[in-house]
Amino acid sequence: MRSESLREQAGEASGDALATLLWDIRDLQSQLRIGRTFAWELVRRDGFPAPVAFSPRRLRWEADAVIAYIRVQAEPSWYRARPDADSAIPGGYRVRQRRRRPGAS
Numbered sequence: 001m002r003s004e005s006l007r008e009q010a011g012e013a014s015g016d017a018l019a020t021l022l023w024d025i026r027d028l029q030s031q032l033r034i035g036r037t038f039a040w041e042l043v044r045r046d047g048f049p050a051p052v053a054f055s056p057r058r059l060r061w062e063a064d065a066v067i068a069y070i071r072v073q074a075e076p077s078w079y080r081a082r083p084d085a086d087s088a089i090p091g092g093y094r095v096r097q098r099r100r101r102p103g104a105s
Contacts, residue, residue, distance in 0.1 A: 022052060022060035031063075032070065 023031065029039045042048060049065035 021063040023063050023066060024058075024060055027063075028061065028066065032066075 025036070025039055025043070028034070028043070029036060032039070032042075034042070043051070043059075043061070048069055049061055051059040051061050053059055
């Protein structure tokens with residue numbers, strides 16, 4: 001099946017230690033657990049590894065490079081510091097009064 005072809009491509013079945021694991025767009029989707037649209041948005045971002053083009057419609061990405069890119073994106077420096085609980089809600093807000101239903105006493 002699909003996982004068998006990936007193992008063969010990686011060289012595990014053939015014993016070739018120099019083979020590089022290449023992912024197509026469906027592999028990116030399944031390995032990163034993202035949808036098709038976001039997968040294509042991701043591969044078009046600046047800094048994402050360049051694809052290996054076998055033909056204009058047959059693109060593959062090196063799995064190691066993709067994993068390294070994702071790990072850099074997950075670094076804590078990429079996340080903004082959360083605001084303090086006090087500054088999350090600006091002052092001067094009010095609570096809306098409950099509405100009465102028509103006909104209810």
